Amino acid sequence: MQTTWRCAVLSLLLLVPRAFADDITESAADIKKLSVEELMNVEVTSVSKRPEKLSDTASAIQVITAEDIRRSGATRLPEALRLASNLEVEQVNSRQWAISARGLDTTTANELLVVIDGRSVYTPRVAGVFWDVQDTLMEDIDRIEVISGPGAALWGADAVNGVINITTKSAKETQGFLLEGGGGSELHGFGGMRYGGTLASNVYFRVYGKAFERDRTELALGGDATNDWYSGQGGFRVDWEPTEQNILTFQGDTYSGRFEQSGTNGAIDATGANLLGRWTHTIAADSDFALQVYFDRTFRDTPGTLAEALDTYDVDFQHRFPVGDRNDVIWGAGYRLYDDSIRNTPVQAYYPPDTARQLFSGFAQDEIALLKDRLTLTLGTKLEHNDYSGFEVQPSGRLAWKLTERQMIWGAVSRAVRTPAENDREFYSPGVPPFKQVGGTNFDSEKLIAYELGYRIQPTPRLALAIATFFDDYSDIRSVEEANPPAAAPKTVGNGQQGYSFGAELTGDYRITDGWRVRAGYTEIQTHLRPKPGSTDFSDGANEMHDPNHQFSLRTSVDLPWHFELDPEFRYISRISNQDVPSYCEMDVRLGWVPSSHLEISVVGQNLLHDHHAEYGLLSTRQEIQRGVFGKVVWRF
Amino acid sequence: MEILRRWLAIAVLVALGQGVTPAQAQTSPSKENRIKAAFLFNFAAFVEWPANSLPAANAPIVIGVLGEDPFGSFLDDVVHGEKVNGRALEVRRFREVSEATNCQILFISDSESGKLTDILAALKGHSALTVGDADDFADRGGMIQFATKDKIHLRINLEAAKQAGLTVSSKLLRVAEIVKGGKP
Numbered sequence: 001m002q003t004t005w006r007c008a009v010l011s012l013l014l015l016v017p018r019a020f021a022d023d024i025t026e027s028a029a030d031i032k033k034l035s036v037e038e039l040m041n042v043e044v045t046s047v048s049k050r051p052e053k054l055s056d057t058a059s060a061i062q063v064i065t066a067e068d069i070r071r072s073g074a075t076r077l078p079e080a081l082r083l084a085s086n087l088e089v090e091q092v093n094s095r096q097w098a099i100s101a102r103g104l105d106t107t108t109a110n111e112l113l114v115v116i117d118g119r120s121v122y123t124p125r126v127a128g129v130f131w132d133v134q135d136t137l138m139e140d141i142d143r144i145e146v147i148s149g150p151g152a153a154l155w156g157a158d159a160v161n162g163v164i165n166i167t168t169k170s171a172k173e174t175q176g177f178l179l180e181g182g183g184g185s186e187l188h189g190f191g192g193m194r195y196g197g198t199l200a201s202n203v204y205f206r207v208y209g210k211a212f213e214r215d216r217t218e219l220a221l222g223g224d225a226t227n228d229w230y231s232g233q234g235g236f237r238v239d240w241e242p243t244e245q246n247i248l249t250f251q252g253d254t255y256s257g258r259f260e261q262s263g264t265n266g267a268i269d270a271t272g273a274n275l276l277g278r279w280t281h282t283i284a285a286d287s288d289f290a291l292q293v294y295f296d297r298t299f300r301d302t303p304g305t306l307a308e309a310l311d312t313y314d315v316d317f318q319h320r321f322p323v324g325d326r327n328d329v330i331w332g333a334g335y336r337l338y339d340d341s342i343r344n345t346p347v348q349a350y351y352p353p354d355t356a357r358q359l360f361s362g363f364a365q366d367e368i369a370l371l372k373d374r375l376t377l378t379l380g381t382k383l384e385h386n387d388y389s390g391f392e393v394q395p396s397g398r399l400a401w402k403l404t405e406r407q408m409i410w411g412a413v414s415r416a417v418r419t420p421a422e423n424d425r426e427f428y429s430p431g432v433p434p435f436k437q438v439g440g441t442n443f444d445s446e447k448l449i450a451y452e453l454g455y456r457i458q459p460t461p462r463l464a465l466a467i468a469t470f471f472d473d474y475s476d477i478r479s480v481e482e483a484n485p486p487a488a489a490p491k492t493v494g495n496g497q498q499g500y501s502f503g504a505e506l507t508g509d510y511r512i513t514d515g516w517r518v519r520a521g522y523t524e525i526q527t528h529l530r531p532k533p534g535s536t537d538f539s540d541g542a543n544e545m546h547d548p549n550h551q552f553s554l555r556t557s558v559d560l561p562w563h564f565e566l567d568p569e570f571r572y573i574s575r576i577s578n579q580d581v582p583s584y585c586e587m588d589v590r591l592g593w594v595p596s597s598h599l600e601i602s603v604v605g606q607n608l609l610h611d612h613h614a615e616y617g618l619l620s621t622r623q624e625i626q627r628g629v630f631g632k633v634v635w636r637f
Numbered sequence: 638m639e640i641l642r643r644w645l646a647i648a649v650l651v652a653l654g655q656g657v658t659p660a661q662a663q664t665s666p667s668k669e670n671r672i673k674a675a676f677l678f679n680f681a682a683f684v685e686w687p688a689n690s691l692p693a694a695n696a697p698i699v700i701g702v703l704g705e706d707p708f709g710s711f712l713d714d715v716v717h718g719e720k721v722n723g724r725a726l727e728v729r730r731f732r733e734v735s736e737a738t739n740c741q742i743l744f745i746s747d748s749e750s751g752k753l754t755d756i757l758a759a760l761k762g763h764s765a766l767t768v769g770d771a772d773d774f775a776d777r778g779g780m781i782q783f784a785t786k787d788k789i790h791l792r793i794n795l796e797a798a799k800q801a802g803l804t805v806s807s808k809l810l811r812v813a814e815i816v817k818g819g820k821p
Contacts, residue, residue: 025668028714031675039679040788040812042672142786173786175772244667285668514811597776597816 058400058410060454060468060505062086064144071557071567073590073604075187078131084146085521085553086505090616093623094217094227095132095259098616101148101162103501103527103547111418113159116166119276119294124338127421133255133270135233137192137208139178142169149470150416150450160416160448171196171204171239177637184630188213202241209234218612220622231257245282265304272298289319307343328367335360349431350422360385376400388420389445406458417445424493440493449473462511469504477529478544479537496535501527515559522552542578550574565592584613600634666711672789674712680742680766681721683809687802690764697727701737704746706730734759745769753777764801775816792816
């Protein structure tokens with residue numbers, strides 16, 4: 001029943017022919033003509049949001065379900081994101097990950113937007129995500145939607161190359177006790193609990209807490225990387241449905257983590273908390289609005305390098321309504337305030353260290369049924385104003401052509417921008433003169449025009465195949481220029497690179513029997529960046545992209561007799577040429593035993609093929625990920 | 638708990654101003670309930686009752702609704718004029734399980750979930766196909782559970798159906814999740 005409001009936005013982003021069943025269910029005479037299968041296919045989540053069938057979305061989307069996560073044995077979000085074959089997921093060390101879509105992959109992956117229950121977890125200073133503090137009880141995740149390609153028309157700046165939308169279950173769906181615990185070689189120990197109950201009729205709540213401790217990784221050149229860490233997190237969610245037209249959600253989380261680092265500076269401390277409220281109101285079957293407010297505070301102290309305290313205040317509103325028979329309009333507006341406070345060190349600095357920045361945004365989109373149930377055109381644009389680059393316009397056009405009930409072709413042209421971050425404009429290294437690198441005070445947004453073409457077919461109800469292809473035309477990509485040539489230092493940040501990338505994402509999903517499912521994914525990305533005329537950055541993008549050109553994954557889930565489950569996952573990742581990281585094959589295997597809906601016992605092996613292997617990074621600092629095995633018990637009552 | 642509740646109420650008022658309006662009377666059932674009504678109708682064709690449990694050859698198949706009725710007249714409209722194996726369909730509403738022992742399909746409303754164990758016990762020995770949407774309906778011995786998450790999924794407790802002498806069509810079982818270990 002519950003859907004987050006970002007999920008709603010997502011569903012609208014994925015322009016789709018109006019599902020015929022939406023109308024047919026209105027009439028008793030029509031609804032009874034539907035088969036059981038058709039009834040099971042009707043979306044009943046809040047009418048207005050109209051989440052579309054996956055097979056109908058005109059975008060390169062993959063959905064990771066709660067069951068997928070459970071069967072994968074994933075213990076943290078980045079591990080779960082490996083299930084989306086359209087993402088590049090590289091583990092850098094014990095806690096850092098480089099996650100991206102369609103290239104330009106770096107540890108902070110500054111082209112990808114990540115949203116958890118409607119809250120952006122993007123850190124504007126680095127224009128990226130700190131994956132070591134993004135967490136929740138894995139059992140409470142309802143679904144993760146992963147879009148590769150621009151989502152800017154609705155999601156806004158920074159959804160340049162993709163959107164990861166993580167949605168947790170409603171409090172209503174997480175009633176009762178859940179206790180879990182376990183441990184092993186790399187994941188030393190972990191425990192979690194959740195309790196869900198009711199406060200009054202139609203008011204559901206849950207509270208949860210979790211903690212874990214993880215082992216360090218190894219340095220590629222030999223020796224231990226002193227980066228073992230532990231973290232704890234807790235939170236709550238309340239869902240109130242006072243009437244069928246209104247849903248009110250309140251939720252919040254708080255966490256605290258401590259990450260060892262090598263040297264004599266002492267451990268990194270990271271803490272944070274957030275509070276969110278959302279009201280969705282259904283006006284009519286095809287019309288609704290949603291209002292969301294949140295506050296998010298993060299603090300991270302990396303002794304010897306930097307400390308940052310960031311407060312984010314955000315308000316969003318959206319409204320959807322039909323115009324005539326053929327137009328489905330959605331518009332929205334948002335305001336965000338970032339209050340950032342940085343403590344500089346002699347190693348690096350930001351000037352000014354204390355900033356407050358505002359972001360105003362609005363969007364509008366019209367989904368036009370050119371041919372009912374067959375051909376749909378979606379035109380939309382986002383208009384934003386930020387304190388660095390002023391107004392930004394990000395339009396997109398998408399066309400979906402449903403050839404038959406089981407086949408669809410889609411295409412899209414979109415413009416997206418990655419707006420300047422403090423890292424581009426105000427970053428100084430070292431933190432005191434003489435500087436080797438200074439911020440580019442004229443740094444402008446990085447720009448992308450993306451062309452996409454995709455095809456999806458479901459030859460039988462058990463088999464689904466999809467291909468998404470893209471050509472991305474980049475301009476004004478970040479570069480590091482000589483500030484006073486021919487002097488080698490200082491260098492400054494500019495927009496001196498341009499280039500293009502292209503590639504394809506193929507997926508296949510075959511349910512051979514009810515208890516045996518096989519999924520495969522192959523993604524190819526070729527990126528070429530070069531200096532613009534006049535630029536002195538001849539790195540050919542070596543600082544902006546660390547992408548394997550090919551990756552392949554094969555997963556299978558098998559239900560065995562006596563309530564056993566076996567879930568092997570194999571992946572091949574090609575070399576990252578500009579970091580000289582070798583290609584590798586790895587394998588995870590989960591063996592589970594689920595004697596009843598109350599108990600689940602599993603053993604998970606991760607990275608089983610090698611004692612240790614590298615996924616990312618230059619040799620001098622590269623770290624290697626070790627084979628790990630852990631056991632886990634989940635008890636529900 | 639009381640503090641949390643008050644905090645919640647205050648927060649809601651702050652968030653909404655005076656905008657909270659009381660529940661409005663529902664004129665037509667929600668889409669979710671319309672789909673469930675269509676399922677109930679479909680079940681009649683996918684279940685075989687023991688020969689002795691159906692009365693006269695021309696007697697209707699009775700779809701009962703126990704407790705608060707979420708369907709309104711929509712369910713009646715769906716079955717109106719329909720025949721399954723030559724039998725008409727009829728919807729009846731019940732307030733107590735003791736009245737409901739003679740139906741072929743019994744939808745046990747969410748309003749009764751507190752009494753579910755007693756209700757299922759009372760239906761023992763009768764051949765009603767029990768249908769419900771409580772979260773653990775099938776686990777507690779109900780036969781078909783509507784599990785809603787984006788779409789409506791079916792969870793079927795096959796053992797419970799078998800014990801009541803019902804045969805559930807494989808066509809229905811194919812699309813459903815089979816719940817094991819339930820104790821009817």
